[in-house]
Amino acid sequence: MDPSEFFTASAVHIVAGKGGVGKTTLTAALGLAAASLGLEVLLIEIEGRGGLPGLFGRPTLHYREERLGERIRARSLRAEDALVEYLSDHGFGPLARRMIDTGLVEVVSRGAPGMKDILLLGKIKQLERAGAADVILVDAPASGHAVTFLRSPRGLLDAVATGPINSQAREVLDLLTDAARCQVLLVTTAEETPVNELVETAFSLEDEVGLHLGPVLVNGLLPDRRLPADVRRAGRRAGVELDTDLRLVLERASSYVRRRVEGQQAQLDRLADLLPLPRLTVTQRPCAGLTRAELPGLADELLTALRAA
């Protein structure tokens, strides 16, 4: 597919997946990829709990938007800030601060789950409506929480029958269920548990919320180099004399890598059976501390995968 078409198929892209699969990293890499195509990108972090700012060499992001690079801006959405803004925009002005300062909002929002989520989603919807960027990438909470987060408008429509929260929930739901405005990109690694969670999340989001699912991003794939199982034979063929130490090292490494590659292939097959969606794969980076320096390489790999998809 054409990468530009992919990025502009909807303005909002919600990136979701189990904790530890590299969701935040891929959000940043997708942002870089879109920016490299000349698109204006806005990265959104929810409740300041992710590693997004760190990938851009910043200690933190703020509610106020900041520029991180050419055509890339970012902001961190917090429910409290969104609430103050929402209340003053909806005629609750003088009481807004007081309701927050007394802790009333904190207490009440505990009793009506989804209240905070709807404020955050409401802000994303407002940014989308205002045309804040060509591509809005949301680094969603980890999968279990992502489902709760994205299900909040449906829940609130039932719990709060009238009033501003009800209309907010309705408008957010309109955004979430419109494939031309919003899609979800699910991230996983080729391991059993993340694949299981991904499939569950996919069905919940599609069936219970009505979200449109974009391609699945498979992160950290170990490349299959078809390593030789018979090291002695490979040595003879290469005309190399292998001492015992070296041969044992090579045999153990070969067996380890081949078993992991087999295991991940089995998981990729399972994923294809359980969830027939297009797939974008990204290979494992040979580094433990992913920094900004690695992002362009990842972005290129995503663009290549998109073109091939």
Add this chain to the structure above:
Amino acid sequence: MTAPERDDDHRAVSLRALAAERSVIVCAGAGGVGKTSVAAAIAAHAAHQGRRAVVVTIDPARRLADALGLDGLTNEPHPVPGPWPGSMHAAMLDTKATFDALVSRYTASPAQTQRILRNRFYRNISHALSGTQEYMAAEKLYELHAAERFDLVVVDTPPTRQALDFLDAPGQLKRFLDHRVYRLMTSGKRGMTGVLNRAGFAVLRTAGRLVGSSVMEDAIAFFAAFEGMEAGFRERSQQVHRVLHSPATAFVVVTGPQLDTVTEAAFFLRRLHEEGLDAAALVANRVTPRFVDRRRGDRGAATMAALEPLAAGDGPLAGLAATVLELDALADQEDAVLDQLGQLDRGAGGDGPATAAPPAPTPLRVPLLDHDVHDLDSLEELRRLLFEA
């Protein structure tokens, strides 16, 4: 597969000592680092040592749950069969049932229990709320510990940054109960008979306009029904607090070798330190294995030296040699990331200047296996790596 070059032996002994001597072990760490498997392996090890151990997990991977005999949420510990002289049980935290039991314990009458359990505000906070799960994990831990049915209770915490908030549950509860909103609402149920000042009423009415009046009514009814239970709740959370801070309790932080999970681990170490607690052990799980044993000195160095020219050639053997070198370089990088642990934390708020870094125990490295840990055999493999490395 060989052990990493540094000497982890004394660390392994200390984790052994924890499993042998402590009565509560809390595992904390980011999602996806294998916390549940580590918690289960610690319980299995205690069972091997002849102790009666129970592991309380939160949302384990399905196959691991199956292997532990857990079929859905269950607060009642189930026996896990194994070749040990002691015993191992497993439970999967049922947040709502735990909360219900806690409420029932402190109500004055069955009618009050029903009023609370049926209240919509209560039903919402008792299962859907972030923070409740953490609080109830601590409650369950305390309950199992206090019942003295087990010698060791191992708890796996929720995979969130808030996982350790329960350490301050008594403080949070106290602040909540002392809160003017709470007082406002409990006086509100007296029917707005002038007890409430005008400004307070305006705030409540505005909030009702925002979130819907039925939500407010439910909240007020909940706080009204809760009256008289504060003392019991306070006392209970002080008991939980005492257990968490007792020398019989140990905290084990679990991390992966990547920068993001190590940053989370640093956050947890600081959070513990702020509570006056320190992690007794740090497990670096799923580190890239090294295939060349550098502890073998010249022979290890000779093997490394022989790999380089091999990797420069063509063909399958060259690809294999290059792979070994890459894995070794990755292991080096992971070591460097783990070594930074003390300096990574930016303070609890994320943007504050770093103050004195809390002490970070030397990580006990567990290599990434070539298969998932999802059955009792692979759990046994993990146990050996943790305790017998």
